[in-house]
Amino acid sequence: xxxxxxxxxxxxxxxxxxxxxxxxxxxxxxxxxxxxxxxxxxxxxxxxxxxxxxxxxxxxxxxxxxxxxxxxxxxxxxxxxxxxxxxxxxxxxxxxxxxxxxxxxxxxxxxxxxxxxxxxxxxxxxxxxxxxxxxxxxxxxxxxxxxxxxxxxxxxxxxxxxxxxxxxxxxxxxxxxxxxxxxxxxxxxxxxxxxxxxxxxxxxxxxxxxxxxxxxxxxxxxxxxxxxxxxxxxxxxxxxxxxxxxxxxxxxxxxxxxxxxxxxxxxxxxxxxxxxx
Amino acid sequence: xxxxxxxxxxxxxxxxxxxxxxxxxxxxxxxxxxxxxxxxxxxxxxxxxxxxxxxxxxxxxxxxxxxxxxxxxxxxxxxxxxxxxxxxxxxxxxxxxxxxxxxxxxxxxxxxxxxxxxxxxxxxxxxxxxxxxxxxxxxxxxxxxxxxxxxxxxxxxxxxxxxxxxxxxxxxxxxxxxxxxxxxxxxxxxxxxxxxxxxxxxxxxxxxxxxxxxxxxxxxxxxxxxxxxxxxxxxxxxxxxxxxxxxxxxxxxxxxxxxxxxxxxxxxxxxxxxxxxxxxxxxxxxxxxxxxxxxxxxxxxxxxxxxxxxxxxxxxxxxxxxxxxxxxxxxxxxxxxxxxxxxxxxxxxxxxxxxxxxxxxxxxxxxxxxxxxxxxxxxxxxxxxxxxxxxxxxxxxxxxxxxxxxxxxxxxxxxxxxxxxxxxxxxxxxxxxxxxxxxxxxxxxxxxxxxxxxxxxxxxxxxxxxxxxxxxxxxxxxxxxxxxxxxxxxxxxxxxxxxxxxxxxxxxxxxxxxxxxxxxxxxxxxxxxxxxxxxxxxxxxxxxxxxxxxxxxxxxxxxxxxxxxxxxxxxxxxxxxxxxxxxxxxxxxxxxxxxxxxxxxxxxxxxxxxxxxxxxxxxxxxxxxxxxxxxxxxxxxxxx
Numbered sequence: 046x047x048x049x050x051x052x053x054x055x056x057x058x059x060x061x062x063x064x065x066x067x068x069x070x071x072x073x074x075x076x077x078x079x080x081x082x083x084x085x086x087x088x089x090x091x092x093x094x095x096x097x098x099x100x101x102x103x104x105x106x107x108x109x110x111x112x113x114x115x116x117x118x119x120x121x122x123x124x125x126x127x128x129x130x131x132x133x134x135x136x137x138x139x140x141x142x143x144x145x146x147x148x149x150x151x152x153x154x155x156x157x158x159x160x161x162x163x164x165x166x167x168x169x170x171x172x173x174x175x176x177x178x179x180x181x182x183x184x185x186x187x188x189x190x191x192x193x194x195x196x197x198x199x200x201x202x203x204x205x206x207x208x209x210x211x212x213x214x215x216x217x218x219x220x221x222x223x224x225x226x227x228x229x230x231x232x233x234x235x236x237x238x239x240x241x242x243x244x245x246x247x248x249x250x251x252x253x254x255x256x257x258x259x260x261x262x263x264x265x266x267x268x269x270x271x272x273x274x275x276x277x278x279x280x281x282x283x284x285x286x287x288x289x290x291x292x293x294x295x296x297x298x299x300x301x302x303x304x305x306x307x308x309x310x311x312x313x314x315x316x317x318x319x320x321x322x
Numbered sequence: 323x324x325x326x327x328x329x330x331x332x333x334x335x336x337x338x339x340x341x342x343x344x345x346x347x348x349x350x351x352x353x354x355x356x357x358x359x360x361x362x363x364x365x366x367x368x369x370x371x372x373x374x375x376x377x378x379x380x381x382x383x384x385x386x387x388x389x390x391x392x393x394x395x396x397x398x399x400x401x402x403x404x405x406x407x408x409x410x411x412x413x414x415x416x417x418x419x420x421x422x423x424x425x426x427x428x429x430x431x432x433x434x435x436x437x438x439x440x441x442x443x444x445x446x447x448x449x450x451x452x453x454x455x456x457x458x459x460x461x462x463x464x465x466x467x468x469x470x471x472x473x474x475x476x477x478x479x480x481x482x483x484x485x486x487x488x489x490x491x492x493x494x495x496x497x498x499x500x501x502x503x504x505x506x507x508x509x510x511x512x513x514x515x516x517x518x519x520x521x522x523x524x525x526x527x528x529x530x531x532x533x534x535x536x537x538x539x540x541x542x543x544x545x546x547x548x549x550x551x552x553x554x555x556x557x558x559x560x561x562x563x564x565x566x567x568x569x570x571x572x573x574x575x576x577x578x579x580x581x582x583x584x585x586x587x588x589x590x591x592x593x594x595x596x597x598x599x600x601x602x603x604x605x606x607x608x609x610x611x612x613x614x615x616x617x618x619x620x621x622x623x624x625x626x627x628x629x630x631x632x633x634x635x636x637x638x639x640x641x642x643x644x645x646x647x648x649x650x651x652x653x654x655x656x657x658x659x660x661x662x663x664x665x666x667x668x669x670x671x672x673x674x675x676x677x678x679x680x681x682x683x684x685x686x687x688x689x690x691x692x693x694x695x696x697x698x699x700x701x702x703x704x705x706x707x708x709x710x711x712x713x714x715x716x717x718x719x720x721x722x723x724x725x726x727x728x729x730x731x732x733x734x735x736x737x738x739x740x741x742x743x744x745x746x747x748x749x750x751x752x753x754x755x756x757x758x759x760x761x762x763x764x765x766x767x768x769x770x771x772x773x774x775x776x777x778x779x780x781x782x783x784x785x786x787x788x789x790x791x792x793x794x795x796x797x798x799x800x801x802x803x804x805x806x807x808x809x810x811x812x813x814x815x816x817x818x819x820x821x822x823x824x825x826x827x828x829x830x831x832x833x834x835x836x837x838x839x840x841x842x843x844x845x846x847x848x849x850x851x852x853x854x855x856x857x858x859x860x861x862x863x864x865x866x867x868x869x870x871x872x873x874x875x876x877x878x879x880x881x882x883x884x885x886x887x888x889x890x891x892x893x894x895x896x897x898x899x900x901x902x903x904x905x906x907x908x909x910x911x912x913x914x915x916x917x918x919x920x921x922x923x924x925x926x927x928x929x930x931x932x933x934x935x936x937x938x939x940x941x942x943x944x945x946x947x948x949x950x951x952x953x954x955x956x957x958x959x960x961x962x
Contacts, residue, residue, distance in 0.1 A: 219408055
C-alpha cells in the first residue's frame, strides 16, 4: 500500500501540471477570451454608452419582453416541471420509460425546428390557431404567447431533471412520519416535500430562465422580429448586427451576459448550499 | 386493552405476509415483536399505524376501531429505523411538528418541546439541524418527536438497527426508562433477541407472517412451544423423542421431564429441548447430577467473557435424531452445545479432544413437533408442480424437508442440486438425495429412517401409482396429490364423516392450514335418507370441527349437503372456488390397493384441477364412508 503510493506520487505530480495547463488553456481560448472581448468591446464607450443604447424604446422594450416572457415561462415550468418529475418518480404506468426519455428531447431538437413546429400547430391558417383566435381572441403566433410557448418547449427538461433525482432520493419515511403525526396530504406536501425540493426547483427554474433570455432561433420563427412588440433582446442583437450597428449589438450583449452571469453565480451558490445539507 | 389486533391478514401478490395475527396489549405494556427479516413484523406495525392496508381483520386502539382510518386519524407515535427526521427543520421544529399540526399554542409547544428534549437527554440542542447530530442523537430526536403530542400508542420499527452496538445498549436503557416514565403502550419491532430480552414485558415471536408464540422473555426461552421459537431464541439442543407417561424417551434413554408433559398425551412424537446451560459435565458417570446422554468428546471451547461455550460431539445413539444444532453432512455423531460459568471452567478445565461425561439437568418437551415433509421427484417436468407446491407449503410451515429422487442418476444429481439451491433458502432444513436401490425399497427405508407428516407427489402422467399406494400403506405420513401447477390454496374444503377419523382429518388439516393462512370450509354430506337425528348429530360434529379450526387460527365455516357423496363434494368444490380438498383415507384392503377404492377414488377421478390432501387417521379402522363402489381403482385411471 505504502510502496504503491510512493511509486505513484512523482508520476502524478508531473502529469498534473500538463493536465491543468491544457484545461486552463482550453478554457481561456474557448470561453474567457470571447467573453472578455465582448465585454471590452461593449464597455469601450463607457457605461454611459450602454445606458444610451438601452434608453432607446426599441432596445428597452426588447429587453423587457425577454425578461417577462422568460419569467412567466420559469414560473409555469417550476410548477409543471415539478409535477412531471413527481409523476415520473412516484407513479408506475405503461410507457413511463419512453416518457422519461422524451423529457430530454428538447435539448436535441434544433430550436428553429421547435419554432416551425409551433407555427404549424398554432399558425393563423391552422385549425387550432384559427379557432383560438376566433373563439377566444387569443393570438399565439407573432405574439408574446408564442414566445412563452416556444420557451416552455425548449426549457422543458430543466426543472424536471433538477427535481427528479432529489425527489427519488427523498425517503418516504419522512412523509409517513408526518402522516402518523396527523399532517394532512396537503400539509405533508407543503411542509415536508416542497421544502426538500425548494433548492433543486429554484436551480432548475433559474437555469431555464437564463437559457430563455438568450433564445433566438425558435422566437424569431414564432414571434418574428416586430420592434416594440415581439422583438426580444436576442433578436434585437441580431437585427443590429444585420444593420451594421455593432455598438448597440455589443451593448445589449453585455447586458445579457451580465444577467446570465449573475444567474449562474446564484445557481452555483444555491447548489453549494444544498450540498452542505 | 390499549391495542387489540383481531385476525389480521395481508397478502402481497397472493403471497401471505401476515396471517391471522391476533394480539391484545394491556395499558402501559412494552411489547416486542421479534422475528427474522421478512417475517411480517414491520408490516404489522405499519398496519397498526395505518401505513399499510389491512386485507382482513381489525385493529382497535383503546377500544376504538381504527381499521378503516388513515394514519392521521389514529393518533400513534411512530419511530422509523432511519429516523425520518425532517431535514430542513431544526431539532426544535421537528419535535414541535405534531403539536403545530394540532394547533397547540406557541408557549405550550415550547414547554412540551423542552420537556421532551430534556427527557431524551438532548436539552439545549433544539437549534441544531438534524445533520449536525450523530445517529443516536437523531433517533432520540425522532423519539421525542413521536412522543410530543402524547400519542395513544408508541410504535418503533427497528429504531436502533442502524446504530453501533455501544450506542444501542445505551439507547435501549434510555427507552425503557422513558417508557416506564410516560407509561405509553409500546410495540417495538426488532430481529435482535438480546434487545427483545432486555426491553420486553412480553415478546411475540414471528416467522413467515405468523405470530408463533407470545409470552414473557423467560417463559419463551425456557418453555417454547415450537421448534422455531426454541432455535430462534438463544442456542438450542433439540432432539426428537417420544412421550411416555412420566417423561420422554429419547432413543433408548429415558428422561423425566422437568416441565410437566400435557396429560393424556400417551405415545407421541415430541421435540426435546435442552439449553447449553442445562448441560452438566463430569469426569465420571457417577458425578453427573441428572440423567446421562453419554460420553462425549470436546470439539471446541470458546471464551466468551463471563462464561465458556463448548461444542461437544457425542457418538450417534441408535434411534436418537438431532434437529439442532445441525449435524454436518456425512457426520455420524450428535453435536451438543454447552456453556458453563468461568468458575466451573476453572474448577474442571476442559480442552478440545478431552473426553467427558455429559448429562442433562433440565429438559423441556415442545408441544408442537415441527412438520416433516417428503417430496418426490423423478427429475421430469411432470413432477415439477408437486415440487413447487410442496416447497411452498414447507416454507410456510417451516417444515424440515427431504426430497427423494429416483431415476437416471446422471440427470438426477444436477436436478437435485438445482432443487437444493432453489428451495433450500427459506427452509429450516432441506435434504435431497437419490434412491440408490429400487424406488419402493428406498422409499420404505426413508420412511423407516424418519417419520414424515406429509408426502407430496404429482398425479400427472407419467407417474408411479405404486408410489401413492406405498405412501398410503407404509409409514405414518399423510399424502398430498398435486395434479397441476397451482398457487398456495387460500380456501380449502375439508370433507368429514362423523366419527373419530373425521376428527383426525380436521386436526391435521388445521395444523397444516394454520401455516398456509388459508380459510377452511368443513363439509359433511348426509345421505338423502338420513334421519333428523343423524342430521343433528352431523351438524354438531361439523360445528365442533369449525371450533377446532378456529381455535388453531384457521378461519372456518360449516356446510351440510345431502345427496350422493361424490356428486355433492364435486359440486361444492366447483361452487366454492377452493384451492385444495381434504379427504380422509378409506380403510385399507389387504392388497393395499383398496386404499383408493370407493368414494375417495371416485372423487379423485373427478377433481383434476386442485390438490387433494389424503389424511390418514390413527383410528382408520373405524372410518365409515357411504361406500357406493367397491372395486379397486388404479390411480393412473383416476387422474386422466
